[in-house]
Amino acid sequence: MSKYETVIGLEVHAQLLTKTKLFCACSAKFGDPPNSNICPVCTGQAGALPVLNKTAVEMAIKTGLALNCEIREKSIFARKNYFYPDLPKGYQISQYEKPLCVNGKLDHVPIVRIHMEEDAGKLLHDTGDPAVSHVDLNRCGTPLIEIVSGPDLHSPEEAADYMRKLRNILVYLEVCDGNMQEGSLRCDANVSIRPAGSKKLGTRTEIKNVNSFKFIENALAYEIQRQTAVVEAGGKVIQETRLWNQQKGTTEAMRSKEEAHDYRYFPDPDLLPLVVDRVWVEKIKGTLPELAGEKALRFAKQYNIPEYDAGVLTAQKELAYYFEECVRHHPSPKKISNWIMAELLRELKVRDQDITEIKMKPEQLARMVALIEQGTISGAAGKGVFMAMLDTGKDPEAIIQAKGLEQVSDTGAIETVIDKIIAKEAENVKRYQSGKKNVLGFFVGEVMKAMKGKANPKMVNEILRKKLG
Amino acid sequence: MNCQEKTQYYLDRIAKYNPKLNCYLTVCAKEALAAARAADQRRAKKESLGPLDGVPIALKDIFVTEGIKTTCGSKILNNYIPPYDGTTASALKKGGAVLLGKLNLDEFAMGSSNEFSGFGPVQNPWKEGYIPGGSSGGSAAALAADLCPLSMGTDTGGSIRQPAALCGVVGLKPTYGRVTRYGIIAFASSLDQAGPMARTVEDCALLMNVVAGYDAKDSTSLNVPAEDFTKKLKQPVKGLKLGLPREYFINGMDAEVTTAVQKAAKKFEDLGAKVEEMSLPHTQYAVPCYYIIAPAEASANLARYDGVRFGHRAGNPKDLLDLYERSRSEGFGAEVTMRIVIGTFVLSTGYYDAYYLKAQKVRTLIKKDFTDAFQKFDAILTPTTPTPAFKIGEKTDDPIKMYLSDIFTIPVNLAGLPGLALPCGFSKTGLPVGMQLIGKHLDEATLFQLGFAYEQATDWHKRKPSLVMSHGS
Ligand SMILES: [Zn+2]
Numbered sequence: 001m002s003k004y005e006t007v008i009g010l011e012v013h014a015q016l017l018t019k020t021k022l023f024c025a026c027s028a029k030f031g032d033p034p035n036s037n038i039c040p041v042c043t044g045q046a047g048a049l050p051v052l053n054k055t056a057v058e059m060a061i062k063t064g065l066a067l068n069c070e071i072r073e074k075s076i077f078a079r080k081n082y083f084y085p086d087l088p089k090g091y092q093i094s095q096y097e098k099p100l101c102v103n104g105k106l107d108h109v110p111i112v113r114i115h116m117e118e119d120a121g122k123l124l125h126d127t128g129d130p131a132v133s134h135v136d137l138n139r140c141g142t143p144l145i146e147i148v149s150g151p152d153l154h155s156p157e158e159a160a161d162y163m164r165k166l167r168n169i170l171v172y173l174e175v176c177d178g179n180m181q182e183g184s185l186r187c188d189a190n191v192s193i194r195p196a197g198s199k200k201l202g203t204r205t206e207i208k209n210v211n212s213f214k215f216i217e218n219a220l221a222y223e224i225q226r227q228t229a230v231v232e233a234g235g236k237v238i239q240e241t242r243l244w245n246q247q248k249g250t251t252e253a254m255r256s257k258e259e260a261h262d263y264r265y266f267p268d269p270d271l272l273p274l275v276v277d278r279v280w281v282e283k284i285k286g287t288l289p290e291l292a293g294e295k296a297l298r299f300a301k302q303y304n305i306p307e308y309d310a311g312v313l314t315a316q317k318e319l320a321y322y323f324e325e326c327v328r329h330h331p332s333p334k335k336i337s338n339w340i341m342a343e344l345l346r347e348l349k350v351r352d353q354d355i356t357e358i359k360m361k362p363e364q365l366a367r368m369v370a371l372i373e374q375g376t377i378s379g380a381a382g383k384g385v386f387m388a389m390l391d392t393g394k395d396p397e398a399i400i401q402a403k404g405l406e407q408v409s410d411t412g413a414i415e416t417v418i419d420k421i422i423a424k425e426a427e428n429v430k431r432y433q434s435g436k437k438n439v440l441g442f443f444v445g446e447v448m449k450a451m452k453g454k455a456n457p458k459m460v461n462e463i464l465r466k467k468l469g
Numbered sequence: 470m471n472c473q474e475k476t477q478y479y480l481d482r483i484a485k486y487n488p489k490l491n492c493y494l495t496v497c498a499k500e501a502l503a504a505a506r507a508a509d510q511r512r513a514k515k516e517s518l519g520p521l522d523g524v525p526i527a528l529k530d531i532f533v534t535e536g537i538k539t540t541c542g543s544k545i546l547n548n549y550i551p552p553y554d555g556t557t558a559s560a561l562k563k564g565g566a567v568l569l570g571k572l573n574l575d576e577f578a579m580g581s582s583n584e585f586s587g588f589g590p591v592q593n594p595w596k597e598g599y600i601p602g603g604s605s606g607g608s609a610a611a612l613a614a615d616l617c618p619l620s621m622g623t624d625t626g627g628s629i630r631q632p633a634a635l636c637g638v639v640g641l642k643p644t645y646g647r648v649t650r651y652g653i654i655a656f657a658s659s660l661d662q663a664g665p666m667a668r669t670v671e672d673c674a675l676l677m678n679v680v681a682g683y684d685a686k687d688s689t690s691l692n693v694p695a696e697d698f699t700k701k702l703k704q705p706v707k708g709l710k711l712g713l714p715r716e717y718f719i720n721g722m723d724a725e726v727t728t729a730v731q732k733a734a735k736k737f738e739d740l741g742a743k744v745e746e747m748s749l750p751h752t753q754y755a756v757p758c759y760y761i762i763a764p765a766e767a768s769a770n771l772a773r774y775d776g777v778r779f780g781h782r783a784g785n786p787k788d789l790l791d792l793y794e795r796s797r798s799e800g801f802g803a804e805v806t807m808r809i810v811i812g813t814f815v816l817s818t819g820y821y822d823a824y825y826l827k828a829q830k831v832r833t834l835i836k837k838d839f840t841d842a843f844q845k846f847d848a849i850l851t852p853t854t855p856t857p858a859f860k861i862g863e864k865t866d867d868p869i870k871m872y873l874s875d876i877f878t879i880p881v882n883l884a885g886l887p888g889l890a891l892p893c894g895f896s897k898t899g900l901p902v903g904m905q906l907i908g909k910h911l912d913e914a915t916l917f918q919l920g921f922a923y924e925q926a927t928d929w930h931k932r933k934p935s936l937v938m939s940h941g942s
Binding site (some may be wrong): 039040043044045046047048049050051052079081083085088089090091135262264265266268269270271272 | 532533539541546549551552553555650651652653654655657658659685686687688689765766768769771772773774775777778779789793813816817818821825
């Protein structure tokens with residue numbers, strides 16, 4: 001056991017999937033040309049005022065409910081004051097003292113708070129002239145929620161696991177697209193170490209810029225090692241903000257000047273306190289979808305598939321839907337699950353496609369599985385059909401017909417082929433009869449080869465056994 | 470006179486008198502004449518857009534106007550051409566009003582004398598060398614000098630009522646939330662309120678009819694049904710109860726002001742109203758409370774003027790910090806800078822509770838004073854200011870003295886109530902004296918009723934300043 005115990009807390013920023021920004025009617029879309037989604041409000045023009053986006057509040061409440069939080073009846077938007085070129089008003093509107101959601105839980109990890117705030121713009125440095133920087137304010141004012149966990153994660157793996165589960169919930173709720181690369185899901189980590197068994201928290205550092213599951217694990221592992229080395233050498237960990245540098249694989253202290261902020265929070269007088277009535281919360285509660293965890297349990301039970309498979313199938317909402325659609329068309333959940341787990345997921349990876357982008361419809365996959373079960377095609381032929389469906393989106397029947405993949409279940413035809421092969425392979429027949437039963441596989445292979453894979457393998461086996469004695 | 474002639478009349482007067490008075494920062498002659506021509510055409514076709522169609526108006530240069538320079542009296546916005554119209558500017562435009570131009574003010578509405586304008590002081594039309602009051606000094610002086618018939622001002626601690634009183638015109642600070650703040654440049658958001666200014670109570674009420682109303686773009690706007698503010702104008706005031714708060718008649722106040730307001734009280738009694746002395750016990754805390762809350766909010770509201778997106782930008786900044794520091798120190802005047810510093814201080818960690826939070830608690834007590842009083846009274850009568858207009862330069866070095874000019878108006882902002890200032894006399898030296906009527910929440914109509922009745926019984930509002938020779942009709 002290690003001498004030190006690690007204590008980690010995560011602050012996760014999730015961009016909400018609203019059509020418009022948090023305080024104005026501008027589109028919150030990602031990827032439009034710079035400064036195309038802006039207005040007097042989000043560019044901080046003189047005299048402009050914020051008006052709260054109700055859908056954003058609803059999404060925040062949804063998240064709060066899914067994470068078992070109390071939803072506060074009255075929460076307050078404050079101004080967080082600091083100067084930066086990506087912050088047009090010179091303050092960010094953010095909930096501070098009184099956040100919307102408090103005291104939640106994700107599995108064993110306490111959720112301290114979820115608060116709402118607006119995002120800042122983006123600085124563009126590489127636009128030609130090295131002496132000039134530009135500001136893109138498209139992102140400025142888009143709605144974020146910050147989900148703060150308690151300091152109850154104890155390893156980089158546990159932190160990444162928490163983050164995965166959290167991401168999954170946000171995506172299931174359709175409140176965030178969960179895209180860490182594009183920054184719609186971002187994570188800062190607070191980490192400290194303390195002697196094993198100690199109750200007192202050690203001095204923590206905050207690591208910024210850990211925007212993938214891998215970075216979270218890497219950055220935390222590095223930071224724990226760094227802090228341990230500092231303490232082992234008799235030094236003290238300094239409370240500071242550190243940036244994760246993926247290229248170097250290290251965390252680096254940010255200049256202290258960037259940290260020496262007094263944000264001078266005070267309630268934003270442009271916005272009334274956010275009052276959320278119980279009826280609304282109950283109504284939102286009624287719209288909560290089944291989340292991944294519950295869904296996985298149900299899948300395992302209802303479809304009698306391994307828990308692991310149920311976990312994989314429910315990890316993405318659309319994939320779970322795809323699976324259930326297949327099963328609805330052909331109630332063979334185990335076989336369908338196998339096809340999805342083994343073939344479909346592999347192909348998605350190879351093709352770099354998302355389940356939402358494929359041409360093959362769930363009912364087509366279901367019908368193909370049914371055709372195999374009925375013996376119309378062999379499992380081996382099924383693979384070809386499957387690939388063709390992925391490529392073309394055509395019905396399995398059409399593909400089978402076009403490729404002539406229909407299975408031969410005619411005893412006479414199979415016997416004729418088998419007789420020819422037995423006559424030719426006298427040596428192997430002897431070996432089989434002398435007890436080397438595994439030679440049977442060789443004969444099956446030869447028969448299938450001769451019949452171009454179309455023979456019904458069950459029948460081939462039976463007839464062979466009979467004829468070889 | 471048709472609209473074009475009327476507009477031309479004002480443009481001529483502006484050309485003649487503005488160089489001396491410095492009321493207008495921007496005159497929109499071409500646009501005004503074009504708008505007047507359109508109004509005349511509508512009139513010929515009998516297609517009126519409403520009561521303000523073709524009526525000239527001038528806005529305090531704190532109202533954001535699309536395509537028309539809006540400075541807020543500050544050098545930092547010297548070159549600011551807003552990309553949008555505020556709700557009030559757009560309502561006036563839709564109603565066919567003719568915008569004559571934009572009026573001078575103390576920088577970012579911070580001041581009581583108009584001496585803190587980045588573009589030079591405004592002269593009081595009643596007496597050369599005297600201040601017109603502030604911060605809506607340009608509006609009040611332009612009305613007094615007949616350089617416009619109507620104006621919109623804003624009032625954070627008295628900025629409509631105090632200059633109205635010092636220039637002998639009428640000004641209403643409506644209930645907080647009555648008139649939208651969308652498109653007025655923010656000074657202190659929880660106190661700022663736009664309101665009408667005119668030469669008579671009736672004109673004020675008519676303008677109020679156009680600018681008041683719920684605005685979904687302002688979260689603090691009150692969602693109450695539209696109302697005709699002239700509805701009670703002609704009703705007798707007999708039986709109405711007026712309170713005369715002891716705390717508004719203080720030592721060191723000008724005796725002429727006390728006398729004038731007492732005479733006004735007498736006049737209301739003559740008209741059948743009941744006047745009774747009463748108390749608003751927390752009045753003395755209003756000024757210190759205001760000078761914490763207002764600068765605190767201002768310090769954040771003015772952070773957006775950073776030289777990055779619009780407004781003054783320092784030349785050849787050596788880095789980002791230098792850009793911020795020089796753009797702001799070059800752009801802001803001394804008074805604004807001082808208030809930003811005060812505001813930044815009172816919000817700082819370690820001081821927030823002692824100043825800002827405490828001030829908010831005091832504010833609640835001041836509100837309660839009024840709530841209690843209005844259990845018994847229909848309105849409260851006070852002087853608008855402790856003294857008539859003072860000389861330019863007299864108080865610029867003494868902020869405390871200057872701040873006391875707003876001692877009677879500030880509590881009304883803190884309580885979010887409506888307050889109407891109107892003329893009630895003149896000093897021996899010929900300077901106007903104003904009274905203030907404070908009303909219940911959303912009860913502007915009663916203030917107009919009282920003001921109108923008083924106006925009908927007196928002729929202060931008919932007097933014209935001598936600085937300007939002739940007075941238009
Ligand atoms: Zn916008």
